[in-house]
Amino acid sequence: MVIRQPKYSxxxxxxxxxxxxxxxxxxxxxxGDATQGGSNDRRIVAIxxxxxxxxxxENEIAACDRLESRRPNAQIWIVRIGSRYVRR
Known part of the structure; x- marks a missing residue:
């Protein structure tokens, strides 16, 4: 298992x-919310x-895994849509 180190403060x-x-x-x-009539609130964004x-x-690990499959050296920031906090 490779341990990545943050490149930024x-x-x-x-x-x-x-x-x-x-x-x-x-x-x-x-x-997307406006055109599809749905809501992404409470879903996770891995950037x-x-x-x-x-x-x-909806799942933090699934979002990160998919992102890492495309970007193996990703520096991932996680946001919960519609909230200031990822977890409570």
Whole structure:
């Protein structure tokens, strides 16, 4: 098992993750909700902060696994749609 080390400070990691979520991911989620009549609230978004690639799933591990299958060296930031917290 390969152990990855973060390339960024905690602050930079969070800043980049939040910036990508707000500028790239959230507009796509909002547009999908509007056209499909559904809601993504409470689902998990796993974002690679280097490539800006992302996955959405109800399960955190499933989202991360799919993202890592495409981006083996992903630096993953996790967001819960509609919440400030991933877990309570």
């Amino acid at each position: 905690k602050e930079e990691f969070a800043r980049r993750g939040d910036e990508i979520y707000e500028s790239r991911v959230r507009p796509q989620i909002d547009a 690679d902060i280097e490539s800006e690639d992302f996955e959405i799933d």
